[in-house]
Amino acid sequence: MLWPLVSLLAVGLVTLAAGWVVDQALQRAAARHPDAPLWPLLRRCRAPLQLVLLATLLLALRPVEHLLDLTDDRVRHALLLVLIAALGWLTVRGLAAVLGAVLGRYETVTEDASRIRRVHTQLGLLRRVLDALVWVVTLASMLLTFTAMRTIGASLLASAGIIGIVAGIAAQSTLGNFFAGLQIAFSDTVRIGDTVVVDGQQGTVEEITLSYLVLQLWDHRRLVVPVSYFVGKPFENWTRRDPGLLAWVLLHVDHTTAVDELREEFRRGLSLSPGWDGREWYLQVVDTTPSTLVVRAAATAATPDDAAELRFAIRERLVAHLRDRHPAALPRIRTGDGPPDDGP
Template sequence: MFRQNYVDSMSTLRHQFDWLPDPLGSILLLCAAALIALLLSRLITGALPRLPGLRKIQFIHALINRLRLNISYFLMIIAASAALPATEGFSPKTETFLAHALACLFIMNLGFGIIRAFRLITDQYLNRISSRENVDDITVRSHQTQIRVLRRLIEITFGVLTVAASLMVFNSVQKFGVSLFASAGAASLIVGLSARPALSNLIAGIQIAITQPIRMEDMLILNGDWAWVEEINATYVVLRTWDRRRYIVPISYFLENPFQNWTHSSQSLIGSVFLWLDYRTPMDQVRQMFMEEIEHCPDWDKDRSSIACQVADSNAQVISIRIIAGAADAGNMWNLSCDIRERMLRRIQSELPECLPRGRTAVVSDSPSEAPWPESLMSPPVNRPDDGRYRGPDLKSPVVS
């Protein structure tokens, strides 16, 4: 009944365009119906959030704002489709094409509206879990990774199905689909070979979402660069370096190649600093300096079990001292390492300048009667054969002890 009244009203409106050619008047009728529906949709989307029962529900407000265009298109397509019987001057073939085109637009608008609503729901969930204080950072990043990757896969799949369903309303597309299924064997082989990289990345995305070797905002080492996971898409990953460069890496790379993930289990890291000092360095005093300076480092995580100051190596000229301390994350670790290095060098320069690395050279003559030069730097002194304290096995060659 309502539809018949609407068609009668559209027929009455159509007669207002009798002074125009019938096809042009019918096109203006469809445009007028769509315009009336657009005005009606604005009234509906503006009035719904103000209803007493929906005024305090923030999700309804966000949903209406997100789907405002889809609601407008939805009503405009329905209005134009319902006004189609009131048109005149169209051939049966043209009228059938217009009906199929409106049905195609209706299915596409409905499908992509569902995708936008699904994205809103997942965004609301991510915002809610991120705002909780009792949820650790790894759990939040795990949920973000799973939802973002799986959401993109679902959106791609549902989008393809929506486009396919909307195009199937045309008879020509249906016939093409039947012929495509008839030759599915050869077509599947060709499509499989040509789409192998894309399919492998899609499957890798599912594996990434389930196993999670990487998560959102994980810190990785790639080609010697520190990089944070900025975005995980269905087929590639965007990595952000410390100097704001971006790596675009196929998602299958993280399943086929080894890489370093510094925040997989925890964000806390241990930074190391190496100092090369002279052999005369008093280690007890250096350790005391380190314990005093670490207390003034703002980036230290206050974990005393992670700090140490040890002689890690030595060579013919210097000893290598390794200093380690823990920090909350990679950025703080880098700042902590630089801070410790600056503080220790400043203390050593002012209190232990003799411990800084230096090169020593002494010239020793073959003649027993000539002293080495410079003699003041020889420690211990050179023992000559004529001193009578020690001689080599042949009692002729001078021996240096």
């Protein structure tokens, strides 16, 4: 009885010591190579690695069976299931570390924000596909350790074709979203961080999965949209090529408005605005109505958020200028009779 207990304690100590040694080695590697993001990410593999080592040692030494005086294979089978699950967990953590390191390395060598967002989207979806594949293989491996599953394997393979057809028909929508997610990832139509407009709702792409896409709206609500929407319907992507945008407002003013003076006031306001990127601006009369002139003031901004703030600032400054300096230039509704007609 004493020897199995000592063996069990030794297995636990070896597992803890191995995890500590690996963690210390990764810390030293991260200190020697501070620009390499792989080593800090690999530290997340410590727990599944310890579980793999623990299950392997318990299977090899069998201290639990001797300690509990068990002669059947139930404990051994349970440890085998734990080992397979731990290997799957370790593989998922390792893939996450490698893909995260690839993205981190790409961010350090590339300054193009649109390309970084594209790679971020592609690697995120690739990680989800690989994770799903790993867990499916892990679960299948665990099921195959049962004798009953091995004996009915032939019949399962014989009926796999029919089951696959039935499952495909039943899961058309799910499969459509799955392939739509892959198409979005590698066709570069929409990426994490893009500003898009869907059914009149403007938002920033916050998350892309294999079945849905999450938009963060201006009021911090989340709009969840199936990824198939972005394959089968038109939508606006304001930042696909260049995150810069044109912020513009329309004003209705009286026909007597001094447009040149209003344009100069607009230019002065832009020079004081942090949202304007200095590239382009204009103020033009774009239309007339029987009672007003329609003036459009526009200026460029670096990001969609800056464009929104600049649009609000433009409207507020121009309206305040007309109200304080030229109140007669504001549109008026004439309800009385005009002067008598002196013509013949």
